[in-house]
Amino acid sequence: MTETTSTHERNHVRDAWELIEVMERIGASKSAELFAPRWEASRVKGEEFYAPVASGEWFSTENRDMYESPTNRTRFARTVDFLRPGERIMEIGIGKGFLALMALKAGEIGAYRGIELVPSNVTATNKTLAANGYAERATAEVGNLYDLTREMVAEHKTDLLICCEVLEHVPDPEAALKVLADALPEGTDLLVSVPLRGRLEGIWGHVAQFGVARVREMARSAGLTVHHVEPLANTWVFMLASRSATSERAELVAAATPDVTADLVTPPDWSLSxxxxxxxxxxxxxxxxxxxxxxxxxxxxxxxxxxxxxxxxxxxxxxxxxxxxxxxxxxxxxxxxxxxxxxxxxxxxxxxxxxxxxxxxxxxxxxxxxxxxxxxxxxxxxxxxxxxxxxxxxxxxxxxxxxxxxxxxxxxxxxxxxxxxxx
Known part of the structure; x- marks a missing residue:
């Protein structure tokens, strides 16, 4: 991994890694207390952002409850901040296709291609895309992350490759991230998210755990330049990276970041002199x-x-x-x-x-x-x-x-x- 040539990006990334490391050490409960304004701003944004999607019998109540939870609404809203209208997006590990719908509807992307290991998820996603009127410019197919190639990504003319909430499900996330990095054509960005240390570790499908040291080493070993990183909803780490020295997308994300201290009021028991x-x-x-x-x-x-x-x-x-x-x-x-x-x-x-x-x-x-x-x-x-x-x-x-x-x-x-x- 090489550091970005942008001073702004470099300083932001260093500060963000430090913040995430602090959150790992103090744990979820203390982080929820100390960074409450940050999480509340993100939660409110997620609630305002989300609009129900059309689905059918292929989408269970349990599935909908999970995808429509406050933390996932927050995650979808923040992911859309990384998108530009008209872009072509490829997603690896699509679940039931909820993020695809958010990207198409709110992100106004031009085209979407999803690759998913579980056939039933692919079927559900394609049905949901069709039910919401996106079948002509969005599709999902069965595939394996480890089979991804640069030719596949380039064929779709991909602007952004997304792999969110996937690496914790694979036994060798280092190898998985290296595959993703090697598949990036010049000019294509990669958005990855993993759970924060001490979060979501009770989920049986999660077989890998992360921390700042591991994620940074994974990016370094994969040859990626990290342009933006942040904790989200006291649950995930979002990382924007590429094989290039800079990324215009980092500026886009920074512009959409809530100013959580703008409306703070000094507590009445705090001294001023x-x-x-x-x-x-x-x-x-x-x-x-x-x-x-x-x-x-x-x-x-x-x-x-x-x-x-x-x-x-x-x-x-x-x-x-x-x-x-x-x-x-x-x-x-x-x-x-x-x-x-x-x-x-x-x-x-x-x-x-x-x-x-x-x-x-x-x-x-x-x-x-x-x-x-x-x-x-x-x-x-x-x-x-x-x-x-x-x-x-x-x-x-x-x-x-x-x-x-x-x-x-x-x-x-x-x-x-x-x-x-x-x-």
Missing amino acids: VDNVEPEAMESKWRKNLSSHSVTQAERGVRLSATASAKSDGSHYAGIAFACKDVRGIRLEIDPVDIEQVEAFYADFYAGAERVGRWKWIPSEKRPKQKKPTFMLQPHNVGTYFKRQKVKDLSTADRFELFAQLPHGGKVTIEVPRIGWFR
Whole structure:
């Protein structure tokens, strides 16, 4: 595989492979959550795109339910984005011919030829093509992917060769992709799709699994140049490739890609600025079962020193507080002068007597490497050290409390050189 000579294509392809690799590592559920706007935009496009097709007794209810599922509607709609009106298309592995109908109807292609291993699928496809009025410029025939030749593709004057949702069904997808690549005449593009890693692996007909590393190596070994690649519907990887250095079709696809962030609105609990202030401590409510407790001015900021009682029962807490108003969180610098005996730190926001936010840090479990680490406590951040516990509306808070939980006789000394209020 050689890289495209187009800088735009090259950068897009590299970024897309990286995105897909991330999606593989985090899995289907997390990908669904993190990339929800992307999947929703594609789903809506698929729903708006799809129109029912005419069929007969050869097309079962089960078949129709599968092909008309939201994910398949999304796949059909996106595939049509790769087509240009009047083009001649050849498809390998046609199923029941639904994609053929979408290409003819919505893609307005000029001619279609489908090759399928299963005779009953070929019969159903030809009947469906005829029922929808496309028999004169579309046909399907029985054939084997591994028998495909460049002469066959050239004979049809093929502009785009499609092989979607096929390679996972064959025992040697590397060999299959090499056959497809070798069959490409100059100027003919290839569109391939396979399931994302961790998706559709429970389907018994699927005998091959894929990941970024394998698909990239398959394309490289087949001598293909990848012009466009993308994840679709949190289910598939679409790859546009050819034996040429560039492809005009990649620009066509890019132009039809939804802008999923165009209408996003900043969440109300996200801050837009940080107001850095000199720490001015106020009386803390967290002074319990202590033999000593002091809050003093440090060289910079304020200093908390406390010792827990060695005799009293119950928990021991030593804290420091700061007044706040109309905030969305805090940026907090801490100098941990002596925290070896601290069982836990708590960072609380209060609106009057009600706690509206809490983060918790257990120093014995994990500590920053910095001498004076800075912590960012905001509702949308789970936190690395201070872990978010429960957060409501911080904008109602009038006080921030930072306090330590100590064992009997335990000591703590910290300084807070700087604070910044997220607003």
